[in-house]
Amino acid sequence: MDFQDTSELAAFRSNVKIWLEANATKRTDKLHMGMEGDTAFQEAKDWYKKKADDGFACLTWAKEYGGAGLTSLHEVVWTQEVENYKTRDAHFVIGIGNCGPAVMHFASEEAKRKLLPRMASAEDVWCQLFSEPSAGSDVAGLRTRAEPDGDHWVLNGQKIWTSGAQYSDYGVVLTRTDPTISKYRGLTLFMIDMRQSGVEVRPIKQMDGGGHFNEVFFNNAIVPDTYRLGEVGGGWAGALTVLMSERLAISGVQPTGFPQFLDLVKSLELNGQPIADDPLVRDRLATWYSQYAGLQAVNKRMLTAVAKGGIAGAEASLGKLVGAVMNQEIANFACQIFGPAGIVQDTELSPERAHFQQQVLFSPGVRLAGGTDEVMRNILAEQVLGLPQEPRADKGIPFQDIPTGPA
Ligand SMILES: Cc1cc2nc3c(=O)[nH]c(=O)nc-3n(C[C@H](O)[C@H](O)[C@H](O)COP(=O)(O)OP(=O)(O)OC[C@H]3O[C@@H](n4cnc5c(N)ncnc54)[C@H](O)[C@@H]3O)c2cc1C
Structure with missing residues (x-):
């Protein structure tokens, strides 16, 4: 694919630059904005609303659903430009990135026109209610029940690890509606109002x-x-629509830690010499640079597929797997370089505002979110390498008859 802008995309890029210059703060570092606290949340909502009002939110969604009616390539241009600015999109990634496509595909026209524009402008925040205490990788093993009662359903059960539920107005929730048939066939997906007393x-x-x-x-x-x-x-x-969208959304923005590590290496000295001269550091730098460059190439392959109207396939799983592992390895290595200062997690005292110390604690979770390393490897083994599927002992058995531990 030719990665040069067409004249239309060049004009769009120039508008994006002007808008960002006027409405966002340029980055002076490569660090990410935090999500903590009510003030950060309100600032995020205000920023996103402005973005939607000016036609830069949900670029590929149709206008009647609150989007801008543009193409995936416009989205790519936006992503490239916004990288240079501090923004506060993190609270809305799960709603717009994961739940939005499922609502768009499966909801009634009336529900779409009511709910999607409010999602697109971040007036309503959404969460994804899939994982349960004993159903994570094997999410189809979930036990939250939905039972019909007249024109509505009654839900009982528990979800866990629900990101952003405390801020959410709505959620997309996966439930079991029939335990007497096999586990994949007895599931039903709903949108749920999170602001009700039963939640x-x-x-x-x-x-x-x-x-x-x-x-x-x-x-x-x-x-x-x-x-x-x-x-x-x-x-x-x-x-599956939600999970595939999630993997795509994650792989596009998956932090690798490499740009931050490169900045760090350029700025540090060891025994009066630039640390970049140290053979061990050079070895690590070369390894991670190769992986980083490889991921960028995979990303371009994914963009080419999307631009041609296809979908991102196993590339999304590859990006997620390699990027998440690298991010954790880099954080651990950087903190070893710091010596005893590696345990000081103070944004005023530690290099790169304690980014690496923070990532030592957060990066293990990134290897689980959106599918663990092992699940990504299973996908790559089965879908890319064509290896046999792993044995599934519960295949075809009614869900209620699958053996479990003591109740
Ligand atoms: C940062 C973060 C955000 C999250 N946000 C959400 C959210 O918003 N909504 C939501 O629903 N969930 C969310 N989750 C939950 C996430 O989807 C699960 O943690 C993940 O799917 C793994 O499930 P589990 O934690 O139950 O681990 P388990 O599935 O119990 O896995 C335990 C271990 O067994 C391994 N394993 C499991 N099955 C296999 C297999 N078949 N082959 C080989 N190894 C296997 C796993 O790789 C792992 O190492 C989030 C998690 C994190 C960390």
């Missing part, structure tokens, strides 16, 4: 000090049938 959100404190995740309990929570996404029993198809 209880309990925050989880993370080891890095943050609090993005939650347990979510449903105690007779109500969902109108008009909020069903797809057929009863067709929830797995909807879930």
Whole structure:
């Protein structure tokens, strides 16, 4: 693919530059903006609303659903330009990136026109309610029940690791509606109003000090049938739409830590010599540069596929797997270079505002989110290398008959 802008894309790029110059702060470093606290959340909502009002949110969504009606290539241009600025999109990535495509594909026209424009402008925030205490990698093994009652459904059960549930107005929730058939066929996907008394959100404190995740309990929570996404029993198809969008969204913005590491190496000395002259550092630098360059090439291959109307396939899993491992290795190595100062997590005292110390604590989670390393390897083994599927002992068995541990 030719990566030069067409004249239309060049004009769009120039508009994006002007808008960002006027509405965002240029980066002086390569560090990411935090998500913590109510002030940060309100600032994020205000910023996103302005972006939507000026026609730069949800670029590929149709205008009637709050988008800009543009192409994936416009989205690429936006992503390239916005990288140079500090922005606050993180609270909305799960809603717009993961839930949005499923709502777009499976919701009724009336629901789409009501809910999507508010999602696109960040007036409503959404979360993804899939994982449960005993259903993460094997999400189709979930146990939250949805039972029909007239024109609505009644939900009971528990979700866990729900990012941003404490800020969310709506969620996309995967439930079991029929335990008497095989696990994939007995699932149904819904949109749920999170601001109802039957939904209880309990925050989880993370080891890095943050609090993005939650347990979510449903105690007779109500969902109108008009909020069903797809057929009863067709929830797995909807879930795959969400999971594929998630992997694509993650792989595009997956931090590798390499640009920050390069800055660090350029600025540090060891025993009066530039640290970049140290053979061990040079060896690591070369390894991570090769992986970083490889990931950028894979990303371009993915963009080419998307630009030709295709979908990002296993490249998204590759980007996620390699980038997440590298990010953790780089953080650990940088903190070893710091010596005893590696344990000082103070944004005023530590190099790169303690980015690496923070990543030592956060990067293990990135290797789990959106599918663990092992799950990514299974996808690559089966879909790219054509290796046999792993044995699935529960295949074809009614969900209620699958053996489990003691109740
Ligand atoms: C930062 C972060 C954000 C998250 N946000 C959300 C969210 O918003 N919504 C949501 O629903 N969930 C969310 N999750 C949950 C996430 O999807 C799960 O943590 C993930 O799918 C793994 O599930 P688990 O934690 O239950 O681990 P398990 O599935 O219990 O896995 C435990 C270990 O077993 C391995 N394993 C499991 N199955 C296999 C297999 N078949 N072959 C080989 N190895 C295997 C895993 O790789 C892992 O090492 C988030 C998690 C994190 C860390």
